[in-house]
Amino acid sequence: MTDQAVERRSAAVVEMPDELRRDVKLLGRLLGDVIAEQGGKDLLADVERLRKAVIAARRGEASADEIAAMVAEWEIDRAVLIARAFTCYFHLANLAEEHYRIRTLRERDAEGEVLKESLAHAVQELGTARVQELVEELELHPVLTAHPTEARRRAVVTAIQRVSTQLTEYNSPGRGASEREESLRRLLEEIDLLWRTAQLRDTKLDPLDEVRTAMAAFDETLFRVVPQVYRSLDAALGEGTGTRSPLARPFIRYGSWIGGDRDGNPNVTAKVTREAVLIQAEHVLTALETATTRIARTLTANAQYAAPSRELRSAISTAEDAHPDLVSELATRSPQEPHRQWLLYVAARISATNQRDLDLAYRAPAELLADLRLAQESLAGHAARQAYGELQHLIWQVETFGFHLAELEVRQHSQVHATALAEIRAGGALSPITEEVLSTIRVISWIQERFGVNACSRYVVSFTRSADDVAAVYELAEAALGMRAPVLDVVPLFESGADLDNAPGVLTGMLEIPKVQTRLDTTGRRMEIMLGYSDSAKELGPAAATLKLYQTQERLTEWAREHEVKLRLFHGRGGALGRGGGPANRAVLAQAPGSVAGRFKVTEQGEVIFARYGHMAIARRHMEQVANAVLLASSPTNGSRTAAAAARFRSLAEQVASASEGAYRALTEAPGFPEWFALVSPLEEIGSLRLGSRPARRGLGAPRSLDDLRAIPWVFAWAQTRVNLPGWYGLGSGLASVASVEELRAAYEEWPLFNAMLDNAEMSLAKTDRSIAERYLALGGRNDFAGQVMAEYDLTRKLVLQVTGHTRLLENRKVLSRAVQLRDPYVDALSHLQLRALTALRKGEVSEREAERLSTLLLLSVNGVAAGLQNTG
Template sequence: MVVADADKDLPLKEDIRQLGRMLGDTIREQEGDDTFQLIEQVRQSAVRFRRGMDSAASDALKEILKGLSPGRAILVVRAFSYFSQLANLAEDQHHIRRSRTHRMAQEAPRPSSLGHALAQASAAGLDAQGLQSFFARSQVRPVLTAHPTEVQRKSILNAQVEIARLLDERDRSASTPREAALRDEQLQRQVLLLWQTRMLRPQRPAVTDEVSNALSYFERIFLHQLPALYADLEDRLALDPAWGDAELPPFFQLGSWIGGDRDGHPFVTAEVLQQTLDLHSRTILDFLLQEIQTLGEELSLSLQVSRASQEVLDLADRSADASPQRRDEAYRRALILIHQRLSATRRRVSLGGPTEDSAIEPYAAPAELKADLDVLDQSLRRHGGRRLARGRLRDVRRAVSIFGFHLAPVDLRQGSEVQGRVVAELLEALRPGTAYASLPEAAKVALLSAELESPRPLASPFLTYGEETQRELTLFRTAAVNHKRLGIEALPSCIISHTEDVSDLLEAAVLLREAGILRPAENRLDLNLIPLFETIEDLQRSGDIMDGLLSLPLYRRLLQSRGDIQEVMLGYSDSNKDGGFLTSRWELYKAEGRLLDVARRHGVHLRLFHGRGGSVGRGGGPSYEAILAQPPGAVDGQIRLTEQGEVIAAKYGHPAVARRNLEVLVAATLEASLPVAQDPGADPRFTKTMDALSAKACEAYRDLIYGAPDFERYFWESTPIAEIAQLNIGSRPASRKGGRSITDLRAIPWVFSWSQCRLMLPGWYGFGAAVRAFQAEHGATGLALLQDMHATWPYFRSLLSNMDMVLAKVDLAIASRYADLVGDRNLRDRIFTRIQEECEASITALKAITGQREFLESNPYLMRSIQHRFPYLDPLNHLQVELLRRYRAGDTDDRTERGILLSINGIAAGLRNSG
């Protein structure tokens, strides 16, 4: 077995060696042999440090790094950054290679695959009719967000995509020696292109830059892979004759926050929202125009040798095409008409521009375009062209149903405190002396409820308002205009961050009424009003808040216009920062149960929106296990989750990898929605144990983060947080208020900083203390109970699996180098010793409960990935510490600062889920 496993990994090792050799040759060619030898010396010393952690290796590495000039340091940082990126590409290709080998062997479907999910559904008694009903009521929507951990420039990503394509092409085809040599030359060319491309942005990206970056994933990946995923699923379902030719509804879509998320983001304005929607609509309409043109070139059917329905002939006759060469080509002429109408639609959608030919009527909605394409599909199927209908036409029809004319639904998000101030100003201007902000909650709810019963707006064109109020009103009015222009699907949700009371939601409702998005007289609400519960306290109160909201008669009437579906967003990042990993996850789980109970009592359907980040400390981890670990009834075909930062590139940068990750979301949602036996989590022993563990873990976490004297200073000096705030990796500021307070710091740079210094503290701290206290109270029976929970409860097993992944990436030896940056020795020793002891206790507890001797025994793929990546990452950490030391000591050379920022970039890209 060991030999077989080694053989399986041989192609991966060869790829890493080849790409590493190509980068080494490029460095020697471009920078000289002395630079290449220097990089090799650093690498070998770092490997010795990692393997033995002996003082000689440590001293040798320190001496090498101290002697580097800023210019040479930058060369070393760039070299190891690219080494780690190339190793990641090789890992991805090996994963694709192994998946293809598995499918070619026609082995039993693996968990997380569509085949496995459908087999589970069949075993649960779900027939074709049941599956049709399931997909008809389902919504699966990953939502792309732009956060300051996506460090890769688009130029770098483009080169990586081409390298991945060449590796995949080599795997899939036999080559002559000449073809192989040419492909190697192409690979070498891309490596050279990487080396000669600037890694850092010269300035912080604008929001529209982030929008364009996200759109590149739609153009390269989603516009092609999503229709293919639907086709694959439909073909699998069609194996059951009872399914027939039924088509899936557009239950799976990609959403976006980029350009609509205003929470703490001063640069997202009404103008930016409009630009975002324009970019989205142009992208999808241009794609559809190109596809329909290509389809017209392909469907060369002649009426002399084939037949067409009367509906196709009618479309062809309405075409402006008068060429005698195409007189008998009805499908082509029909597609010319469709293309003409879609071109007119693009001009209409593009800021309401007129059509060039008034005789050509634009499509009023995507459904009209879909209906015309359906005419072609039905005619082909009736007249011997079923295979033709299943080609490009099938994908174009599917693209229209998924992406419409808006491409991706954009969510609006704003903080409750902002909307509270706006409503207070509007009320004060109308009725001076209202003093809304000082009213008790019950009085606020009564006032706002009465206000929402009236169709009369609060805002007056004859009054002057503050800049913040004008900005919010303008944005909602822009949203209303685009509802009419692109359909309400383009802007389907309004998310209220920091929801703490019912009034926070009603304040947002008042602002929606000001724009006509909420219309009391019609009992109509044109988007979903979504609370975001983020802190531990807010999660604990979430059930009561939603009970209060759903008890309001006006809101229940409005919710009926949304299909009686209430969406609630849960914040993983801030709850983790507030109470630590274990407490955050447990309070999230309990909040889901409370929200389900409230929804059932009020007769509404609950859709949960999981605000997960890339790192485990922010809710990250394998999506399949995370979805299956939800409480029974919490999924029920409905799930939304954020895809953030550098995780987007890792999960969706390569077509095959993207397809696999999209499939996982569908499979997990289906499996998690199947009827199951009683959840082991309902066992009172398990819930009582989790309550006890959570209380102790939270106490330990908060005692360090918010209780230890001068911890804030330790954090700012022992991590590159100050330098991260300067890095041009996102348009959003790192801190909400611009200060150094941990309370004000955003959760993303908080986690990002701990990842950079290789402690990953938000993903495990407090667990060791919690288990130690539990065992002290319950003895051997306590450990046996924890082991039973791990063996039988999916929630607890997923929790520990994620912690296992985090602790496998912790490196206390490297972290100690960062701790040396703290100027106060007593502070440094006091805090780092606590962290080190808790880390060791957490590792001991994890292994005792799971029975593992080593990390990631149940996930050899990730363990292998870490083993291949970290030898290239370690030197970046060592060099980052040296450059931070120089910079903070007053080194004013701008190359020193650039070297730090490059090292941050390299470590984040190598870790792949650091934010």
């Protein structure tokens, strides 16, 4: 029996909590009822046969060959239905786990304990005075991106949310028998609809579809959760929250690349960028109007008990002079309720802003804030709870989201700018691509005129190689609009190993650019740069890239200190471990000392957006965890401790990085590797999933090198093979290069970066299945490559366990271990179905009709495995 097989059996010690087991069992039973109703009991029997077989294989009581033979017996259409069944099961299992997490959070909250990694915990750890000092510089800046890593259709996500609502209803305490029976009926109805909803998209998303999808997270969660996070901090900083002026200031700012990121995506045009901002504005103004109207309608305090201030009375009088009919109507509806009248008037003005009624509209968020604070100051004298309760939440929402919701950022490749400038300087006719570059700058100017500079001023330059790449954007802006060029903060993006090494020199060159000098003077010498985790990991391997990025952060922090620049690092991280993913709070604490300084900006994309922001309780917990980590990482005490560990283990880290990169490049740069990778994985087929509007690769045809392939399909495809190579490959060779295991253990114990790197690799290794991975790798017909991959896996697994001191993977991470254990057998089932389809397609000995059906089976299994592993890219 292999080490992994032994580990599978020992993993059974991770018990599932009763509440979670109950929900999983209930949802699974109801799904079984639906399958039997729709497909017949024989279909359910086949699903159960496969389910029991993969569980038996996990126990060493069945072989992969036996399962493959079973799967091969079924007609393709039958296999498709079975794949759908397991995919639906994963959606329901994920939902049950989410509900368990929410219940656990609420139970802890009900007990009154200070949750670890919360804002209250940060205050407890650092002290009120220190946190109040840090809060002045605190800024969290999540940036939503449209990178195609969400495998589920929006219709499927919505169906799951309806199941979630009914499960909450069913589990609500104190319900009578008839109420529970009705809840159960509705729950079954929604699961039936989930089963009948197509899992695969028929059409490719366009960029504005992606914008609207992201708006769902704002409408359902973000708008409401942000003030709750501020309230948590305010309560932790001092008693009396809700009855005094807040001690917490708004520190969250959202950004978006959706509709602005045109690097490699020709579907994102200037027109799309303009429309994206308008969609965002419509959603935030609608939300602000709704919230203001709700508060106004409940604010029935009579003037006798909450006398309006002289300033408010004067403002109402001025409003009546300007809009007599409107104000008269409000006074008639709300007699002797001046604060209610005023807020209803404010709501009418927000509505007019949304409708572009310039006679009544607000010109800027500052005007709205002034009107809200006028009401707040009036109430503070006689009704403090009304002043600093829900009205304060509304003020925080305006301060956070403005009228644009999220700052739309533009991104384009440096080579596009270079080509455009060459054409402009030549003075001849301009190509459509160059015209589009100029149109984009004009749209940025229009956005700033309409919504203010904060709505769109950052321009990210991919593959920045020199300061000239930054200067090019400013020159293009002048070419587009001359003296009327928009305000721009050009953000260099460093992605490759060489670019990361050159980053400080590029920044020094930027200081010589007049437009950059002007912006530094205007912003208090603030500068932003972006670090790319995805492409650096694809080029160097996960361990070498992690250590290279850390070293770069150290050098950039020192550069900023020398040049008296307040540098903000923008972390371009993906959701998967091979793209810089992993727990966000641990990632913050693992940053180089001084590099955080109260500011953390990071990309959020695909399935990560809905995993973190799909539910209020989970969104609040995530945001508090990250804020907690930023505060702790910005503390001098933590910084000193981390700096000491980094200095002690610097030579060890360089040794690990060098050896791991060597092993990684020996595989990925070997002749024939890209072609082999395309054969052993569903790489080619992933493009058919229509995950997003962005092309999956640069250029056409099969990839000739890794440079042709984007990081997302690279990681996505390896996850499907159950190898998860981008999350761990090379680390074993890196660890093996260090003679002393004790020194490695000391680095793991003392250095947050090394600890996070090994724990993330352990997570990726836990999602790797050796026996199934070997079946995928065999499809390429290269035993040398397959043997190389599996040998590195065995070495990495062995040494990670030695260094961490664990007897099995994820031994110290009970929740994650349970999640993997719950899903693994069912992912196995889908992997076997996928292997059947992939094997037949790779042989090519099938009719066109059969190939089409096999492709459907393959794509359904890809979708299901993504749901089961909960990371796609």
